[in-house]
Amino acid sequence: MTEFTALFALTSLDGRYQSRTKKLTEYFSEFDLVKYRVRAEIEYLLAFTAETKVINISVKLAKSLRSIYTSFSEEDAEKAKVHEAKCHHDVKAIEYFLQDKFRELGCENFIPYIHIGLTSEDTNSIAYGLALKESRDNILLPTLWEVIEKLAEFIKQHLELPMLARTHGQAAVPTTLGKEYAVFLSRLLPEVDSLAEQPIAAKVSGAVGTFAALELTYSKVDWSEFAEKFLVSLDLKSDPLSTQIVSPESYIRLFQNFERINNILLDCARDSWQYISDGWLVQTLKAGEVGSSTMPQKVNPIDFENAEGNFGLANALFYHFSAKLPVSRLQRDLSDSTVKRSIGSAFGYSLLGYQSVIRGLGKVAPDEVALKKALDYHPEIIAEGLQTLLRAEGHEDAYEALKNATRGKKTSSVVELQELVTKLTNNPSTKEKIAKLSQNSYTGLASELTKQTLKLVNNYKKRREHAK
Numbered sequence: 001m002t003e004f005t006a007l008f009a010l011t012s013l014d015g016r017y018q019s020r021t022k023k024l025t026e027y028f029s030e031f032d033l034v035k036y037r038v039r040a041e042i043e044y045l046l047a048f049t050a051e052t053k054v055i056n057i058s059v060k061l062a063k064s065l066r067s068i069y070t071s072f073s074e075e076d077a078e079k080a081k082v083h084e085a086k087c088h089h090d091v092k093a094i095e096y097f098l099q100d101k102f103r104e105l106g107c108e109n110f111i112p113y114i115h116i117g118l119t120s121e122d123t124n125s126i127a128y129g130l131a132l133k134e135s136r137d138n139i140l141l142p143t144l145w146e147v148i149e150k151l152a153e154f155i156k157q158h159l160e161l162p163m164l165a166r167t168h169g170q171a172a173v174p175t176t177l178g179k180e181y182a183v184f185l186s187r188l189l190p191e192v193d194s195l196a197e198q199p200i201a202a203k204v205s206g207a208v209g210t211f212a213a214l215e216l217t218y219s220k221v222d223w224s225e226f227a228e229k230f231l232v233s234l235d236l237k238s239d240p241l242s243t244q245i246v247s248p249e250s251y252i253r254l255f256q257n258f259e260r261i262n263n264i265l266l267d268c269a270r271d272s273w274q275y276i277s278d279g280w281l282v283q284t285l286k287a288g289e290v291g292s293s294t295m296p297q298k299v300n301p302i303d304f305e306n307a308e309g310n311f312g313l314a315n316a317l318f319y320h321f322s323a324k325l326p327v328s329r330l331q332r333d334l335s336d337s338t339v340k341r342s343i344g345s346a347f348g349y350s351l352l353g354y355q356s357v358i359r360g361l362g363k364v365a366p367d368e369v370a371l372k373k374a375l376d377y378h379p380e381i382i383a384e385g386l387q388t389l390l391r392a393e394g395h396e397d398a399y400e401a402l403k404n405a406t407r408g409k410k411t412s413s414v415v416e417l418q419e420l421v422t423k424l425t426n427n428p429s430t431k432e433k434i435a436k437l438s439q440n441s442y443t444g445l446a447s448e449l450t451k452q453t454l455k456l457v458n459n460y461k462k463r464r465e466h467a468k
Contacts, residue, residue, distance in 0.1 A: 013348040020355055021348040027135035028344025031077045036127035037094045038080075039069040044126070044204060045113055047230040052218050055110060068101050091120035117206055117214035121332065125202040125246035128340060129236045132254060133200050135347060140258075143354045144192050145464075147265065150361045151185045152457050154178075158366055160447045162440045163280065164374045164381065171378040173385075174439050177366055179446035182453040184268040188261065189460050195257045196464070199237040201250040204230060208331055209242040244332040248325035255318040258350055262311040262318075265357050269304040269311070272360060276301045280371050281364040303360030307353045314349035317342060375439035379414040380406040382442050386421045389430050398424075414438055 009015030026032055042065050049055045057065070068076075079100065084093035095115045102110050115123070159178035166172055204227045205211050211223040228238040239246045275281040283299050291298030324339050375381070383402040390398035405411070405420055418434050425431060 011345065013345060013352075017348075017352055021351055023139050024135060024344055024348050024351060027131045027139070028347065031074065032131065033127060033341075034077045034080050034090075034094065035069055035072045036130050037091060037123050038072060038076075038098065039130070040123045040126035041094055041098055041115060042066060042069055043234065044115075044118065044122075044230070045110070047226070047233070048116065049110075049113060051221055051226050054113065057110075061107075064105060065107075068098070089120070091115075091123050094123065117211070117217070118204060119207045119244055121245045122202075122204045122206070124337075124340075125239075126204070126231075126234065126236065128251075128343070129200045129202040129246075130234065132251070132343070133235060135344075136195065136198075136254070140347060140351065140354075141192070141196055143351060143358075144188075144195075144261065146358055147354050148185065148188060148192065148457060148460075150358050151181060151188070151268075152454055154361050155181050155185060155450060155454060159450055160443075161366060161368065161371065162375060162443055163366075163371045164378060164439075171381050173381050174375060174442050176443050176446040176450065177371070179443075179450045180271070181268070182450040184264060185457070186453045187264045189456055191257060191261045191264065193460055193463070195254070195261065198254045198257060199250060200254065201239040201246050202231050202234070202236040203227065203239040203242050203246045205239075205242060208244050243328070243330075245328060245336065248336075251325060252322045255321050255346070258346070259315050259318045259322075262315050262350055262353060265353060266308055266311040269307040269353075269357060269360070272364065273301050273304045273308075276304070276364065278370075278374075279367060280374065282367050284363045284365070301360070303356045303363065307356035307360065310349045310353040310356065314346050314353065317346035317349070321346070372440075379417060379439065380409075380411045381439055382414060382417065382437050385437055385442050386417060386434065389433060390421060390424055393425060393427060393430060395424060 006015045006018050009018065013021050046057060046062055046065065049057050076097070080093050080097040083096040084090050087093055087096065098114050099111050102108060102114070155178045157178075158181075159176065161177045162174050163177045163180070164171055165175035165180070203209065205223070206213055211227075214221070214223050224238075224240065228240075231238040237250065239250075241247075272281065276283060283301065285299065290296075291300040321339060321343065325336055328336060383406045387398045387402040390401070395401075401420070401424065402417075405417065411417060414437075418437070421434055422431055425434075
């Protein structure tokens, strides 16, 4: 059989894009799911024995036990998989693996307390909770901050550059390039902030969530309090009342947060694609690249197209997780286990999208001549301002006058509109404003609003640093 390489991967995440997503394999590979389960069992055992005093575990011995997962190897994972092949249960296999490890350490007297009072979903809830939290904090949030910083850099560079804005695909009024991208930044910041604060729930409450075995055997312990204290020590949130499975809403809030972020950036990618198509943004050329197998002139907006496709894939999975995980047959069935194994794929497609947006923004610059040409071609875009000046003086037919002069017509020049409106007012101040009005000047508070959004980036940065 051919040795596995990226050429033979079933999905693009492990094949074509493996070099860009491999950081996530440290959280969602089968190896790491086994490792996280081992970690969950060891940490629970240490907390359980400390609470019940059934066994005294010294600091030195606790370190040795923790080394089982801190030094977890591929050979260890294979041993656990051997047990799984025999018992056909992936979590029970972890218990058997730990029994072997404890015998090697001379800790046979600990074996009865491995997994005591737990159900497999307790172990899984900790394992997935840690994988979700740590991949978010260590990989996805830092990459999203790279997106934010790249957006902010692009916005600062083009803060006051006038451009034509469209609504319904039609010429509307002038805006600035910086302001148009600042809107995406303004939408993104609170969502990334919310993502960072999302707690992730786990449970250690037994077969049907009642602590029955633990309460029967160690009735003097407040097990609800123990669960909260133990899970908080892992930076997870205790699910106080559940079935056999942890209540999925904390996962769903996280997934829907990612969906919103991905949709904002997908929107940004599509608009960037359109600006490139219109010739308003131009892409940096890279030696050796080709844009078409037959058309030599092409420079394709591949980064923004790649981002759009990957965000679509990620959000399709996030949507399915949010629809599937809240629904279970009674206490539990294995359909949720199958679905959770694809969480890493949703994160992988998201990560690819973020990387593509970063690259795309780093490769584009405005064509100022093309932007000015588009503005100059549409003098009618100042009609809104002109009719508003007249309405402010009490001209009730101001809108109709400008509508008759511009709607569906090609206005020859700004001067033509200025002359039309000037005849309708005797106010010197209004006439002065009319004379100064142009496509380049009629951008309102675009620059000021953009600067305010850029200030928000620093505020969020400070909050992020304080949280660390």
